[in-house]
Amino acid sequence: MIRTAAAGALVLVTLAACSSEEVNSTPPTSVASPRSTSTTVMIPKAPNTSSTTTTTLAAPASVLTPGNYSEADLEIYVGFRSEVSDLTSEEFAAAAMAILTDPTGWSRAGFAFVEDEASELIVVLAEGSRVDELCLPLQTFGTVSCQNGPVVALNADRWRDAWDGWYASVEEYRHYLVTHEVGHLIGLRHPASKCPSGQSAAAVMDPQTRTTLTCPINGVPLIWEIVWARSRPTVIGPTPDWDGPKPTWPAGS
Numbered sequence: 001m002i003r004t005a006a007a008g009a010l011v012l013v014t015l016a017a018c019s020s021e022e023v024n025s026t027p028p029t030s031v032a033s034p035r036s037t038s039t040t041v042m043i044p045k046a047p048n049t050s051s052t053t054t055t056t057l058a059a060p061a062s063v064l065t066p067g068n069y070s071e072a073d074l075e076i077y078v079g080f081r082s083e084v085s086d087l088t089s090e091e092f093a094a095a096a097m098a099i100l101t102d103p104t105g106w107s108r109a110g111f112a113f114v115e116d117e118a119s120e121l122i123v124v125l126a127e128g129s130r131v132d133e134l135c136l137p138l139q140t141f142g143t144v145s146c147q148n149g150p151v152v153a154l155n156a157d158r159w160r161d162a163w164d165g166w167y168a169s170v171e172e173y174r175h176y177l178v179t180h181e182v183g184h185l186i187g188l189r190h191p192a193s194k195c196p197s198g199q200s201a202a203a204v205m206d207p208q209t210r211t212t213l214t215c216p217i218n219g220v221p222l223i224w225e226i227v228w229a230r231s232r233p234t235v236i237g238p239t240p241d242w243d244g245p246k247p248t249w250p251a252g253s
Contacts (some may be wrong), residue, residue, distance in 0.1 A: 044163035076186060077116035077237070083126040084156045092125050099178040104220040106179070109229035111186060121185060121237060123152040123178075131155050137238050144209055145177060150237040154181065163209055168217060176219035179204050187234030188225070192246040203249070224250050 012121075030110035080093035082117045093115055099105065100113040107113075124134060128142030135146040135154040145154045154177060162173035183205050201220050203206055204213040221229065225247070234244040 002249045010154045014203065073110040073112065074093065075112045075114050077119040078112045078182075078185075079117045079122040080115065080121045081122060081124050083124060083130055086160075086225055087125065089155075095174070096178050099175050101247060102175070106186065106221065106226075106229060108182065108221070109226045111229070113182075115138075121150045123154065123182065123185075125159060127156050145181055147181050147238075149239045150185075152181045152185050154178070157163055158209065165212075166208075166217065170221075172217075172219050176204060176208060176217070178219065179219060180208070183221075183229075185237060186229070186235055187232070187238055187244070188229055188232070189244060189246045195250055199249075205247075 014029065016146060020129060060092070080089060080096055082092040084087040097115055099115065100214055126132075126134065131153045132140050132142055134151055135148050138146050140146055140153075140155065143155060143157070145152075145158060147153075158177060160170070160173060162170050166173050187203050190205055191203055192237050194211075195206050195213050197214040199215040201218035201222065203225055204218060204220055205225060206213060206215075208217050228247045233247075235242065238244065
């Protein structure tokens with residue numbers, strides 16, 4: 001469920017396929033790019049038609065089309081479910097909501113996240129094999145996470161231990177993981193190129209899991225990412241074949 005907070009009206013359409021600085025600049029330009037909305041470099045493959053291995057995902061009923069609500073504040077209703085034994089759904093929801101409501105995050109772009117177990121948008125914490133099922137036709141290889149239509153599937157091993165190349169705390173990795181994947185859920189894609197050398201921090205929408213960047217790791221949106229998100233460049237809950245715009249790093253950023 002998606003609500004325009006300013007007007008208080010539901011927006012219902014059918015699915016087609018670290019700074020307090022004020023955001024007042026223009027969005028970065030976009031370029032055409034290969035299809036992918038996943039957390040790292042994923043390889044799309046044909047869906048498996050076997051009923052024993054394929055998980056069917058319901059398309060979200062409430063979707064924003066690109067650019068229609070560039071100035072509206074949006075309430076995004078999202079549910080949370082833990083499928084692991086060491087963390088309850090309530091504990092997971094509390095941890096994820098603390099990240100999504102952090103004032104350094106997407107709230108600066110006008111998004112307000114509301115926990116709602118009845119929402120068609122859901123964040124699931126699961127073991128690698130289950131994440132692999134939820135992410136099809138994207139491949140997560142039992143090790144990484146993804147966003148696939150209305151579902152964000154987070155790999156429990158990454159939640160527990162980050163990854164070997166992450167040199168900050170596990171808590172900071174979780175902040176990156178949730179912000180990045182829910183960033184995909186609200187329609188944000190990876191930048192068209194990796195972080196240029198000489199930057200003070202990677203973009204939060206840069207894939208930072210198992211990926212070598214020339215910038216320091218970072219778990220919060222940069223100012224230009226907030227500007228990009230405010231422009232509402234895409235749909236909510238995009239499917240893996242959605243070929244929408246990717247931002248480019250602004251010159252001189």
